[in-house]
Amino acid sequence: MKNVLYVGNNLQQSKSNVSSIHVLGSRLEAFGFKLWYTSSKRHKWLRLLDMCWCVLVKRRWVDVVLIDTYSTINFYYALAVSQLCRLLHLPYIPILHGGNLEKRLQRNPKLSRCVFGPAHTLVSPSLFMKDTFESHGYPSVYIPNSIEISKYPFQQPSFESIRLLWVRSFSEIYHPSLAVQILKGLQDLGYDASLTMVGPESDGSFKKVQDLAKEMDVIVTFTGKLSKTDWHQLSKSHNFFINTTHFDNMPVSVIEAMALGLPVVSTRVGGMPYLVSHKKDGWLVPPNDTKAFVETLIYLFEHPEVASSIALEARKKVEGFDWEVVKGQWVGLLK
CATH class of the missing domain: 3.40.50.2000 (Glycogen Phosphorylase B;)
Incomplete structure (x- = not known):
């Protein structure tokens, strides 16, 4: 099984909902994949630095990087991490979570192209997001959010x-x-x-x-x-x-x-x-x-x-x- 670096909201807070990084990550681990996670930093700039540092440190052991991608300010985390992955020749896979990502595609087409164009694959948890991205020229794979x-x-x-x-x-x-x-x-x-x-x-x-x-x-x-x-x-x-x-x-x-x-x-x-x-x-x-x-x-x-x-x-x-x-x-x- 491959070694995976999962980039997303790895905060462990009693007041926040469980994020996808915890749910999907634990299920992939149970199936035999080796996973590392980033970032658990609360401060936004420290979180960004920690994400990039983790990519640098783990680049020799990681086969692929998963990036939880949203439409809000967290989009810029995905932007920074994806460009670092490109520089290091690491394949990365954005997971398209943000319900308002279409507006991001419309407002920031150049930045969007930097993130989504060179990606190994785009994973869409909904057919809506798959159709949205494909209408903008970005093929994606539909893998729905899952439950047990x-x-x-x-x-x-x-x-x-x-x-x-x-x-x-x-x-x-x-x-x-x-x-x-x-x-x-x-x-x-x-x-x-x-x-x-x-x-x-x-x-x-x-x-x-x-x-x-x-x-x-x-x-x-x-x-x-x-x-x-x-x-x-x-x-x-x-x-x-x-x-x-x-x-x-x-x-x-x-x-x-x-x-x-x-x-x-x-x-x-x-x-x-x-x-x-x-x-x-x-x-x-x-x-x-x-x-x-x-x-x-x-x-x-x-x-x-x-x-x-x-x-x-x-x-x-x-x-x-x-x-x-x-x-x-x-x-x-x-x-």
Whole structure:
């Protein structure tokens, strides 16, 4: 098996969600690959220096470099590391995570060409991102985000009341305040509705959402970050999963909700139409549209047979994302 250097967010923080570097890295290790990781530095400049230093130090032992690539400031980490790999004649593989990477391609075509053009391969976790990059002249390999389906017991919920679950980092791009507005809209129409929001603080949005809940006079349960086991257990007492984001690629939290049996209602953005087939295994609504969310949730609540059918079809779909199915694609790429 090859030796792999994985470049990404290797921070071990109690308040942040587990990043892909930990999930994919541990699975590749279990399959027999030798992996090194960078970076665990919190300071942005130190993290960048540490990433580059690790590439330099490990260049004699590494066969390939995996680079988690996002559309925000972390794009510049990928830029620096990829150019160093080029200088050292190290093959590198960007993994395209950022749901808004298309704008990066449009705004910075020259920098994008430097990162993606000479790459050994581009790995896209969603068909949306694959199509996006190929439309800009960058072929990619589709390898979906995976889960271990055996760890996700399927349980169809009951529908005595509307019990909403939201799971993401509290960041503006995920529009957490919309979840509170949805709850308020349901309660104003006389429905018995509740909302639980699971996730860590990211950019100051958590306080804004708390303040909005107080302003709207609704009670929201905030759990902070939970382990996967804990939020999976929590999901059993809920019957809808809402995804309110402005941008998205192929969020693992939505895949997990589909595996657990929660009907998903999501904004129709980015890769979501590639993941969720509207009215078949989930429901898609326009972004930032409280009214559309409320009307959809009421319809599904009042038609539980439709909600149950959606949940069942969603489970069937995400069984195709099981690691036992996906791992062969990674092994074939890295061997």
